[in-house]
Amino acid sequence: MGAAVSPLVAIVPPPEAAPVRSARIEAPARQAGDRTEGPDVYKVIAPDASPWYGAALNQISGLTALAVGWNGYDAREIKADFAIDAATFLTRVAFPGIAAPSITPLADGGVQVEWHRGGLDIEVAFSDEDPGVYIADREGGETELPLSEAASAIASYWPRLQGS
């Protein structure tokens, strides 16, 4: 008979799975691009984040450039507040080792961060109309949680969300 496995094993992320611990803002890159005036341009650096973290932030920034009707119908512009909320959430869950999420715009102006792996479908929606965390476990069960529990929910599923 094998050793008993604590039920906590599945919900406590390993030590290396700590959220991004240090993000710093680097000195203004004033000469970036062709800009010669306007506000200073800073760069956020998070050296201990997952490798996909920077690209994900760029994707979120890119969504804010979508114009009204971007989905081919009547979608709204992506709201800056939701882009910031999504970026802040990623800062808390970009554990080293975790797989890159997909980042999609929502027609109501929101942003959705999602993982589809490890038998899980996890969607974290930052939006006006239907904000929250939706988790479907293909081994059984669906769960909906408030956004305030989003980061802890991702941490609890860390073993099944590891990148390959």
Add this chain to the structure above:
Amino acid sequence: MIPEDAPVPGDTSLLRRVHPSEIVWDDNDGCPRPGSGVFKDPEMSVHLGDVLQDEDRAPETVLAGKPTYSLVSLTAAFVESEQQEVRRRPIDEDQSHGEVCGEKPRGRCRLFARTAEFVVLETNSLKPEVLAKMQSAAADGEDAAPAA
């Protein structure tokens, strides 16, 4: 010409455009699919396949002027089995326009996203990570295929 009040047969294709940023890679199923947000609108615009057929139009014509978009399809019978009502709502620029009306909680949106089939998958405009995973999956499939 199909009248606006004509019933929508169950086998009618309901087509919906998908912006490249709405396409995600599903590692569970090993394929790309539309994100669930595509299907969230309680009055979701679609294009009715029977009208397109009646007008002798190919489904791809729905993407005219939108070369980076993809096109997915569900059937009327399927969405009706999920407590939705399909309505013909022709507009000046598109007689095939219709709506799928009804509440769409998250579980239902996810079901629609997993069930929808690509009629057009515009690979040239996919997000790089989605395209890379598609190519990787295709290469794995070739490796696994028995030699001829």
